Amino acid sequence: MSAQGPSDPDVAVETGSQVPPAEPVRRAEPEPEPESRWHRALREVATGNAIISVLAVVLALIVGAIMIAFTDERVQAASGYFFARPGDTFVAIWESVSGAYSAFFQGSIYNFRRPDFAAGIRPLTETLTFATPLIAAGLGVALAFRVGMFNIGGRGQMLMASAAAGWVAFSFDLPFGVHMFVALLAGLLAGALWAGIAGLLKARTGAHEVIVTIMLNYVALYLVTWMLRTPGLLQAPGSNNPKTPPMKDTAIFPAILGDGYNLHFGFLLAIASVVLVWWILDRSSLGFQFRAVGENPNAARVAGINVKAMYVYAMLISGALIGLAGVSQVLGTVTTGFSSGIDAGIGFDAITVALLGRSTPWGVLAAGILFGAFKAGGFAMQAAEGVPIDIVLVVQSLIVLFIAAPPLVRAIFRLPAPGSASRRPRPNVTKEVEPK
Incomplete structure (x- = not known):
């Protein structure tokens, strides 16, 4: 007969003795690495209010480009035979939008067609005057x-x-x-x-x-x-x-x-x-x-x-x-x-x-210069490309609309919501029974 200790489960069953429950052993997984400085900075930028203002302007300019394309006579003419030659329509859209925004830039920031720098920088001074x-x-x-x-x-x-x-x-x-x-x-x-x-x-x-x-x-x-x-x-x-x-x-x-x-x-x-x-x-x-x-x-x-x-x-x-x-x-x-x-x-x-x-004072400064550029560049767009000045007003209104709806902007660009900072997960705790 083999010798068995009192803790042997077979012997415990035969003798009717009870085995005391084993103490739970807590084993924690290794803690995750702390968030790096760059990830934290990117998260703060993505969840901040400044990025919403910038993206609101971007969205408004995109909608403005669509409106410019729809109101352009060349685009309308090319779309009449879109299925025969679709490339002509896309070329007309590109020319109308790029021409309008190029005229906007030259009318509000710098005019490359001027002979010297002093004359080319005049649009920027007009923007600051309007601002x-x-x-x-x-x-x-x-x-x-x-x-x-x-x-x-x-x-x-x-x-x-x-x-x-x-x-x-x-x-x-x-x-x-x-x-x-x-x-x-x-x-x-x-x-x-x-x-x-x-x-x-x-x-x-x-x-x-x-x-x-x-x-x-x-x-x-x-x-x-x-x-x-x-x-x-x-x-x-x-x-x-x-x-x-x-x-x-x-x-x-x-x-x-x-x-x-x-x-x-x-x-x-x-x-x-x-x-x-x-x-x-x-x-x-x-x-x-x-x-x-x-x-x-x-x-x-x-x-x-x-x-x-x-x-x-x-x-x-x-x-x-x-x-x-x-x-x-x-x-x-x-x-x-x-x-x-x-x-x-x-x-x-x-x-x-x-x-x-x-x-904020500095935000108002930047916004004032932006809207001054809209005023100066809007007149240039109208004169050079025949873009209705009302489109500039629509773009300004859309900026306000998007700023008033931050969840919409975040949903479009898939930005995290404020307060959704990455939290450190709790360690997993497991229970194991060790045989006596």
Whole structure:
């Protein structure tokens, strides 16, 4: 008979003794390697808001290309015999789209057909000129956004600033530099006070700033129209047209690159405004209070912040920035006199610029330059290729549409959603029974 230990299972069955259960043994798989710095950077870019803005522009340009192809007469003619010679249709599509976007580039960035660099770079200066009021007004709208307010009264604030700056510019005789500074200051104050009405009403009565600013747009329009038709106010002496006299030379913004270019001192003021708004929002205590009120006004109130005062201060600064856009129009672009259409739709375009720039100063700067390129290049596309200018407006509208629908953009480009960072998987735990 073989010797068996007490733990032998056969003996345990025969003797009726019970075998104690074995202790579980936990065995963890090796931990996965940590995420590399480059993968982490790529993931942050793919899930960030900046990539959505860039891809929204790309999608809008693609849709614009489709519209250009459909409206081109050569494409329409070639598509009539598509099944006989399909290559002709594709060639016509390529020529129409490439020709349109080539004209857009040459009209907004650089014109290769010019004989020298100084003449070829002129389209870029036109883009910056168009971008100047868009940057200033976009900053005003973006700052209001950061405080949780929707300032859509840009048209009225620009009109009042233009009226004040223009009246000082053609009514007074002051030395050069002083005259420009006084006219600039008058425009900034007029824009700030007009926007401050909405901020004060919201702080004192709780009136919604959207309704108030819309109404103030109409009030400013009809008020300026009346002043343009009234001798002694804004109307040019001896004229029946609703237009102001020309601005005096001592009040006009000087050209930055010389008389051959339209880029003026207002662009430098817009850049300085970008730096100022960045410092206010990110480096000052006032900016901290602005952001706190924008995130949660109730929590800010509990923390001791005067929320009502923040509403007033934000609208004053916002109106001054939008007023700078009106001053740039009067003293930098339309120096021969202006009418009630001096705002040129910039007050509403500024909302798009602020949205595209994600309400950040540097984002607004980039978005303003982009929309300035749309304005400058759109005219070149229309003149060179016969592309309707309305397509440029459709592209701008599509940019806003795609920015307002980030899940759509992420779905098209298969981008990960925010917060979907790769998590370290839990180690697998197994149980094993070892024989005794």
